[in-house]
Amino acid sequence: MRDILPVVPSVAAYALVFGMLARQKQLSLTEISAMSGLVFAGSSQFIALGLWTTPLPLGAIVGAVLIINLRYVFICASCRPLFAGANRLPAFAAMFFVADENWAMTMGRRAQGAEAGAMHLVGGGVLLYLVWVLSSIMGDAAGTLMPDPARWGLDFTFAAAFLALLTGMWRGRSDLFPWGIAAVCAIAASRLLPGNWYIILGGLAGSISGVLLRAD
Amino acid sequence: MQIDDAALVIAGMAFATYGVRASGFMLAGRLPQSGIAARWLKQIPAAILVSIVAPAAVAGGAAGLIAAAVTVLTAALSRNLLLAMSAGVGSVWLLRQVL
Numbered sequence: 001m002r003d004i005l006p007v008v009p010s011v012a013a014y015a016l017v018f019g020m021l022a023r024q025k026q027l028s029l030t031e032i033s034a035m036s037g038l039v040f041a042g043s044s045q046f047i048a049l050g051l052w053t054t055p056l057p058l059g060a061i062v063g064a065v066l067i068i069n070l071r072y073v074f075i076c077a078s079c080r081p082l083f084a085g086a087n088r089l090p091a092f093a094a095m096f097f098v099a100d101e102n103w104a105m106t107m108g109r110r111a112q113g114a115e116a117g118a119m120h121l122v123g124g125g126v127l128l129y130l131v132w133v134l135s136s137i138m139g140d141a142a143g144t145l146m147p148d149p150a151r152w153g154l155d156f157t158f159a160a161a162f163l164a165l166l167t168g169m170w171r172g173r174s175d176l177f178p179w180g181i182a183a184v185c186a187i188a189a190s191r192l193l194p195g196n197w198y199i200i201l202g203g204l205a206g207s208i209s210g211v212l213l214r215a216d
Numbered sequence: 217m218q219i220d221d222a223a224l225v226i227a228g229m230a231f232a233t234y235g236v237r238a239s240g241f242m243l244a245g246r247l248p249q250s251g252i253a254a255r256w257l258k259q260i261p262a263a264i265l266v267s268i269v270a271p272a273a274v275a276g277g278a279a280g281l282i283a284a285a286v287t288v289l290t291a292a293l294s295r296n297l298l299l300a301m302s303a304g305v306g307s308v309w310l311l312r313q314v315l
Contacts, residue, residue: 038230076240153309160304167291186267202267210259
């Protein structure tokens with residue numbers, strides 16, 4: 001759980017902003033805490049608020065959420081080795097707590113050869129979950145005093161965390177080409193396609209070229 | 217009926233999100249645990265992280281790119297996650313004041 005602490009302030013800041021925006025969109029406290037507590041996926045919750053009009057477009061919101069979160073197919077697939085030999089029920093329950101940040105921390109630690117397994121992933125996830133839900137509620141209570149995470153550079157926290165983890169994952173020149181392909185595809189797709197298809201396309205291009213080009 | 221609609225939308229969002237998470241895990245369980253599929257699963261974390269970070273750094277303009285370089289350099293030299301993150305966030309904050 002200690003590993004996840006560096007990203008806690010910015011997760012809290014985004015949840016605060018989420019709670020405030022949700023209040024502006026006339027969501028009740030019950031609805032805000034239910035959304036954060038049951039969905040637990042930041043960017044898709046912001047997208048939902050963006051589409052939150054009367055009457056509520058059910059299909060459009062659920063469809064957008066599905067597309068934004070499609071990356072979790074690959075993220076959760078890559079978690080499988082952590083649960084080798086584990087019981088099915090707790091393993092599937094654990095998937096609820098897989099978010100970008102705790103997944104990245106666990107995978108970063110493993111790449112450095114540390115003993116980070118399922119408990120590392122879930123421990124970080126549960127902590128993030130509590131921060132996310134409680135800060136959403138606090139955002140609703142805080143009302144109109146809207147903080148701007150970008151003003152303090154907090155919007156860069158996730159990029160900085162992922163960059164630092166990637167630095168630890170670097171295994172030498174053989175990574176250059178697959179990572180370069182992932183970066184180029186993701187940048188191109190982020191400009192040409194809506195939503196975050198770019199994460200999926202870049203991730204697929206990078207991982208497949210990694211299989212083709214790397215020996216291990 | 218506003219409240220019922222909202223509950224329905226939130227339930228739909230929850231099912232869609234958990235469904236995606238669970239299906240990825242389930243599909244990976246059907247892949248062979250060795251050979252090309254296992255190698256592919258191993259390549260996913262870095263490829264996904266690169267794909268999240270690269271567009272974000274480019275979209276941040278000069279400040280984003282310089283701060284990304286500072287983060288990577290600090291991480292490579294110190295091997296300390298918190299220090300590298302602080303350097304990255306601090307430099308993006310500073311660069312935005314200056315640039």
